[in-house]
Amino acid sequence: MKSIEVKGTARTIAERSSEQARALKSIRNEGGVPCVLYGGEEVVHFTVANDALRHLVYTPHIYVVDLVIDGKRINAILKDIQFHPVKDYILHVDFYQIDEAKPIVMEVPIQLQGLAEGVKAGGKLALQMRKIKVKALYNTIPEKLTVNVSHLGLGKSIKVGELNFDGLELISAKEAVVCTVKLTRAARGAAAAAAK
Numbered sequence: 603m604k605s606i607e608v609k610g611t612a613r614t615i616a617e618r619s620s621e622q623a624r625a626l627k628s629i630r631n632e633g634g635v636p637c638v639l640y641g642g643e644e645v646v647h648f649t650v651a652n653d654a655l656r657h658l659v660y661t662p663h664i665y666v667v668d669l670v671i672d673g674k675r676i677n678a679i680l681k682d683i684q685f686h687p688v689k690d691y692i693l694h695v696d697f698y699q700i701d702e703a704k705p706i707v708m709e710v711p712i713q714l715q716g717l718a719e720g721v722k723a724g725g726k727l728a729l730q731m732r733k734i735k736v737k738a739l740y741n742t743i744p745e746k747l748t749v750n751v752s753h754l755g756l757g758k759s760i761k762v763g764e765l766n767f768d769g770l771e772l773i774s775a776k777e778a779v780v781c782t783v784k785l786t787r788a789a790r791g792a793a794a795a796a797a798k
Contacts, residue, residue, distance in 0.1 A: 603665065603745055604663060604666070607668040608654050609651075609670045610669060610671045611650075611672060612646065613647050614647070633651060633652050636649060637650050637694070637696070638696050638697070639698075640698050641698040642676070648671050650695070652691070658680060664743075666679065667680060678697040679698050679706060681696040682696040683695050704739075705739055705771075706743075707736070708743055709734065710744065710746060712734060712781075713746045715752075716752035717751075719753060720755045720758060720783030725783040727751065727781060727783055728782050729781050734772060736767070736771065738769055754781070754783050755783065756783055760781050760782075761779055762780060
């Protein structure tokens with residue numbers, strides 16, 4: 603898995619909620635994003651410049667985040683992002699500190715491989731899930747999960763429960779459809795003609 607460096611500055615949390623809300627608003631007005639790091643000995647509150655998160659958030663790739671908070675380096679993963687409901691800018695980010703001995707849960711992108719039998723017969727391949735949630739040690743999690751679709755016929759689909767990857771426990775629902783070959787009008791017409 604690739605890594606990306608994100609620099610932040612520790613911040614203190616106000617005791618009163620009104621003071622806390624004012625502080626968070628001030629951080630956002632100055633182009634910062636309030637962040638929290640979980641998973642370590644203590645919860646760390648810090649601020650990151652909005653621009654520093656662009657390559658981490660707006661990408662199809664997954665990363666180990668090399669967090670640098672006031673000069674201290676911590677390996678983490680992106681856990682959760684909150685966006686503004688109307689303006690769509692980042693309001694808040696949660697990170698989770700990586701422990702090399704403990705498995706983590708992460709969503710990994712799916713890449714389809716091969717030409718499906720059903721597509722050759724006139725169907726259309728549709729990717730239903732972009733990512734699958736997996737559980738594993740962070741250094742065994744691949745950048746993407748490759749799913750071979752060569753055997754997939756017309757009207758057939760592949761579900762999460764049918765997949766298996768070495769060293770990974772798949773957490774997504776077993777009945778969730780990863781991809782399917784949909785019948786097109788042309789394929790239906792060809793099938794009807796063949797049946798006559």
